[in-house]
Amino acid sequence: MTEKITVALAGNPNVGKTSIFNAITGSKQHVGNWPGVTVERKMGKRVHNDLEMEIVDLPGTYSLTAYSLDEIIARDFIIEEKPDIVVQVVDATNLERNLYLTTQLMELGVNLIIALNMTDLSLAKGDRIDAGKMQEFLEVPVVSTIGSKGNGIEGLLEEITKEFQRPQETDNVFTYDDAIEKVSEDLESVLESDPFFIHYPSRWFSLKLLEGDENIIRKAKESDSYPGIEKILNKVDAELLEAKIADQRYKTIQTMLRQVCNINTCSLSGSDMVDRVVTNKYLGIPVFLSLMWAAFEVTFTFATPFMNMIDIFFGWLAEAVTNVISVPWLASLVGEGMIAGVGSVLIFLPNILLLFFMISLMEDSGYMARAAFIMDKLMSRIGLHGKSFIPLVMGFGCNVPAIMATRTIEDTRDRLITILITPFMSCGARLPVYVLLAGAFFGRDAGVVIFSLYALGILIAVVSAKLMRGTVLRGEDTPFIMELPSYRVPTLKGSAIHMWERGQIYLKKAGTIILIGVVGVWLLASLPAPGSNAVFASDAIYGTTQSVIGVIGQFMEPLVAPLGFDWKIAVALLFGVVAKEIVVGSMGVLYGAGENEDNLSQILAAGAMTPLAGLGLMVFTLLYAPCFACIGVIKRETGSWKWTMFQLLYGTSLAWIFAFIVFQAGSRMGLLV
Amino acid sequence: MECNYSNKEVLFAALAGVLYSLFGIFNIAEGIGVNTGLAGILFVPGDILGGICLVVIGTVFLYGLKEMRQGINAGVSFVYVGILLSLVFMAVYLLIMAGSLLDSFIVPDDYEGWSIMETFRPGIYLGLISIAGMLYWKDSFSLHEVLVFREGY
Amino acid sequence: MNEKTLDFIEPDTSVKILKVAGQKSSRKRILDMGLTPGTRVDVVRRAPLGDPVEFKLKGYNLSLRKREAETVLVEIVE
Numbered sequence: 073m074t075e076k077i078t079v080a081l082a083g084n085p086n087v088g089k090t091s092i093f094n095a096i097t098g099s100k101q102h103v104g105n106w107p108g109v110t111v112e113r114k115m116g117k118r119v120h121n122d123l124e125m126e127i128v129d130l131p132g133t134y135s136l137t138a139y140s141l142d143e144i145i146a147r148d149f150i151i152e153e154k155p156d157i158v159v160q161v162v163d164a165t166n167l168e169r170n171l172y173l174t175t176q177l178m179e180l181g182v183n184l185i186i187a188l189n190m191t192d193l194s195l196a197k198g199d200r201i202d203a204g205k206m207q208e209f210l211e212v213p214v215v216s217t218i219g220s221k222g223n224g225i226e227g228l229l230e231e232i233t234k235e236f237q238r239p240q241e242t243d244n245v246f247t248y249d250d251a252i253e254k255v256s257e258d259l260e261s262v263l264e265s266d267p268f269f270i271h272y273p274s275r276w277f278s279l280k281l282l283e284g285d286e287n288i289i290r291k292a293k294e295s296d297s298y299p300g301i302e303k304i305l306n307k308v309d310a311e312l313l314e315a316k317i318a319d320q321r322y323k324t325i326q327t328m329l330r331q332v333c334n335i336n337t338c339s340l341s342g343s344d345m346v347d348r349v350v351t352n353k354y355l356g357i358p359v360f361l362s363l364m365w366a367a368f369e370v371t372f373t374f375a376t377p378f379m380n381m382i383d384i385f386f387g388w389l390a391e392a393v394t395n396v397i398s399v400p401w402l403a404s405l406v407g408e409g410m411i412a413g414v415g416s417v418l419i420f421l422p423n424i425l426l427l428f429f430m431i432s433l434m435e436d437s438g439y440m441a442r443a444a445f446i447m448d449k450l451m452s453r454i455g456l457h458g459k460s461f462i463p464l465v466m467g468f469g470c471n472v473p474a475i476m477a478t479r480t481i482e483d484t485r486d487r488l489i490t491i492l493i494t495p496f497m498s499c500g501a502r503l504p505v506y507v508l509l510a511g512a513f514f515g516r517d518a519g520v521v522i523f524s525l526y527a528l529g530i531l532i533a534v535v536s537a538k539l540m541r542g543t544v545l546r547g548e549d550t551p552f553i554m555e556l557p558s559y560r561v562p563t564l565k566g567s568a569i570h571m572w573e574r575g576q577i578y579l580k581k582a583g584t585i586i587l588i589g590v591v592g593v594w595l596l597a598s599l600p601a602p603g604s605n606a607v608f609a610s611d612a613i614y615g616t617t618q619s620v621i622g623v624i625g626q627f628m629e630p631l632v633a634p635l636g637f638d639w640k641i642a643v644a645l646l647f648g649v650v651a652k653e654i655v656v657g658s659m660g661v662l663y664g665a666g667e668n669e670d671n672l673s674q675i676l677a678a679g680a681m682t683p684l685a686g687l688g689l690m691v692f693t694l695l696y697a698p699c700f701a702c703i704g705v706i707k708r709e710t711g712s713w714k715w716t717m718f719q720l721l722y723g724t725s726l727a728w729i730f731a732f733i734v735f736q737a738g739s740r741m742g743l744l745v
Numbered sequence: 746m747e748c749n750y751s752n753k754e755v756l757f758a759a760l761a762g763v764l765y766s767l768f769g770i771f772n773i774a775e776g777i778g779v780n781t782g783l784a785g786i787l788f789v790p791g792d793i794l795g796g797i798c799l800v801v802i803g804t805v806f807l808y809g810l811k812e813m814r815q816g817i818n819a820g821v822s823f824v825y826v827g828i829l830l831s832l833v834f835m836a837v838y839l840l841i842m843a844g845s846l847l848d849s850f851i852v853p854d855d856y857e858g859w860s861i862m863e864t865f866r867p868g869i870y871l872g873l874i875s876i877a878g879m880l881y882w883k884d885s886f887s888l889h890e891v892l893v894f895r896e897g898y
Numbered sequence: 899m900n901e902k903t904l905d906f907i908e909p910d911t912s913v914k915i916l917k918v919a920g921q922k923s924s925r926k927r928i929l930d931m932g933l934t935p936g937t938r939v940d941v942v943r944r945a946p947l948g949d950p951v952e953f954k955l956k957g958y959n960l961s962l963r964k965r966e967a968e969t970v971l972v973e974i975v976e
């Protein structure tokens with residue numbers, strides 16, 4: 073009969089927790105969300121000697137205070153869900169700071185096991201760590217592991233099994249000076265006499281009160297014993313105590329380290345060597361920009377063949393199915409609706425996977441932190457964080473993976489703002505529209521015009537960020553306190569796993585929305601308008617004035633007339649909400665140019681549209697609602713329809729306003745008519 | 746205080762630095778329309794951004810040269826990182842070639858009159874120098890040395 | 899008086915921490931990361947654009963903006 077237990081994996085960021093998680097759970101893992109927040113939650117299963125373990129990967133945290141969402145999640149999980157075992161993954165090359173979290177886990181009274189990870193790196197570094205002595209000192213099992221190679225995992229599982237069967241009571245290894253201990257005792261006796269606090273380890277709770285933990289103080293206020301607690305707290309200097317407690321924790325850690333290991337302190341590590349170049353005053357930024365360019369080039373050139381394959385496959389599939397089904401409207405629904413819909417989801421996949429692979433390589437190697445370090449100054453000018461830079465740059469390729477990449481931004485407000493302005497980074501799908509219009513109307517100056525569009529997008533993003541920071545999303549500026557981890561050689565397997573996780577999320581969540589959207593548009597384009605006798609979903613009706621969407625377009629004409637657009641453009645723009653790539657194609661159909669873009673270009677230049685309106689259309693395309701894939705991803709990453717709708721309305725309003733200004737002001741000034 | 750590098754590193758930095766910078770400049774030149782006549786023989790097409798990247802790599806080497814000549818021990822980091830960077834770019838260009846080749850099979854129409862050598866770049870053959878460097882100094886790239894670099898022991 | 903705030907310290911200097919002032923949330927975080935009174939910190943470099951600044955302490959590298967470093971009172975050692 074198998075018993076079931078919960079094992080939580082805790083640890084600092086960058087300690088290889090993920091590779092340990094993967095080594096333990098293999099393919100038996102799934103990703104969800106922590107309740108009520110958009111932080112990712114990874115869970116997995118492993119069976120070992122009749123013991124079924126549910127492994128929960130807690131967010132990486134440096135401590136268990138209450139100032140960041142990640143820390144609150146980790147802490148609440150431990151206190152409320154009470155996992156049977158907590159395994160803390162510790163980076164052997166960075167012991168002192170890693171053990172700070174250990175002190176807090178021990179104060180929480182959990183059944184702790186330490187996985188001393190990256191022992192190969194610490195050995196190569198010349199360190200000597202006696203895991204046995206460490207185990208003696210801490211009175212907690214210490215297992216040496218090398219997560220990236222899967223070493224020590226069996227031992228870890230054994231230890232988990234043993235610990236579960238025979239949990240040990242540990243004495244307080246981490247004690248503080250007499251003054252602090254005395255006050256803590258006083259508090260503990262108050263806490264222990266009140267059943268309100270029965271779920272909390274009293275020592276931990278009292279220390280948190282002394283540290284001035286806001287979350288805990290708020291909880292205490294809810295109880296009847298609060299006056300007694302308050303009296304004791306008023307006698308101490310909270311600020312002083314906070315520093316003292318942190319300091320004494322580190323002192324105890326240092327005492328242990330002196331007995332337990334021999335750390336090789338070299339004045340310049342290999343990692344430092346690389347940083348001399350990478351964060352060099354003159355070379356840092358050029359190197360960074362070059363690597364960014366390289367990442368882009370590879371992704372787009374390498375993804376293109378696969379995207380073409382998918383495109384061709386789905387085109388073929390749609391035709392084949394259409395030929396097989398005899399009922400015309402059904403054939404169109406399945407062919408142009410569903411299959412095209414699925415195709416429009418899958419076509420982004422190579423792009424997303426590759427961009428995420430690049431990002432994983434950068435994160436796993438440690439380079440990402442340097443990128444944030446270098447770019448932070450620019451970002452802080454607009455109220456954001458260095459970590460926002462990479463997603464924004466990625467947006468120039470495709471907004472979809474860019475928005476998904478904002479996960480690395482810890483502060484929710486910063487992350488939200490970054491997500492909201494990413495669509496203004498003109499993505500690759502909009503380029504065909506620019507090329508068509510700029511080519512038709514501006515000839516030799518097309519390049520300059522297109523460049524200005526990109527610049528406009530950036531400008532609007534920057535101003536929007538500042539605006540949002542100042543009004544809707546006001547708040548304290550997040551402190552920039554970021555570790556620069558040692559460089560590591562990323563494993564292809566590890567990065568590939570990261571990449572695949574992102575891909576899955578995209579397929580499942582964003583995919584659903586896109587599919588529904590595409591079928592919806594198909595429906596609108598196929599339904600005969602009231603009063604029309606065209607056949608449902610026939611070629612004669614699809615996307616023409618006879619269909620509902622045509623009627624909608626004509627209905628919208630007055631709305632877009634001030635921008636210099638006609639109903640055909642309105643319809644093309646509507647289609648563009650599905651995917652920006654479709655705008656050109658639908659314009660081709662609507663203007664009767666067929667598949668040939670040069671044809672379309674000539675028709676437009678000959679007078680179907682004025683150059684001014686063309687410019688306005690480009691601006692509109694830059695700013696208005698992003699494609700369904702993007703909408704889907706925004707919803708997924710922000711977790712709210714409210715903000716998704718806000719982005720849509722904000723962007724579309726800006727698009728209208730700017731296109732209006734371009735057309736009206738230009739007309740008044742007699743430009744480009 | 747012992748020196749952590751010998752004349753070999755200095756020479757390598759000088760050679761690689763000059764070569765990468767030159768080819769980068771040629772690339773940029775071709776990109777802005779100056780005909781250097783090298784387009785055919787040495788596969789230097791007009792590629793402004795790619796050229797800039799090559800110049801950056803060259804500058805990394807040359808900066809290291811400068812530091813080493815000033816006697817700064819840690820200057821040799823630039824040689825190692827320069828080698829790593831050039832290898833990264835070599836891989837990038839090879840992947841671009843592979844991607845284009847693959848694409849040419851999938852959508853042959855787009856590739857009429859195209860040959861794979863259009864995507865061949867100096868970044869690829871210059872990278873061979875770095876491979877040589879990496880093999881020669883492979884001990885420096887080992888895990889132990891990567892993690893520990895002793896200042897003048 | 900040899901006391902200065904951390905943001906004023908030039909690269910390639912070592913200091914000892916005297917006191918950490920500042921607001922609740924960033925102060926706590928700074929202390930948690932090991933910048934406790936008595937700790938030795940090396941100032942490694944400033945970012946290419948001048949901010950943030952990279953430090954080495956307790957065997958690892960940490961970066962802070964000048965605004966955060968301003969809250970840490972230190973004295974130069976050696």
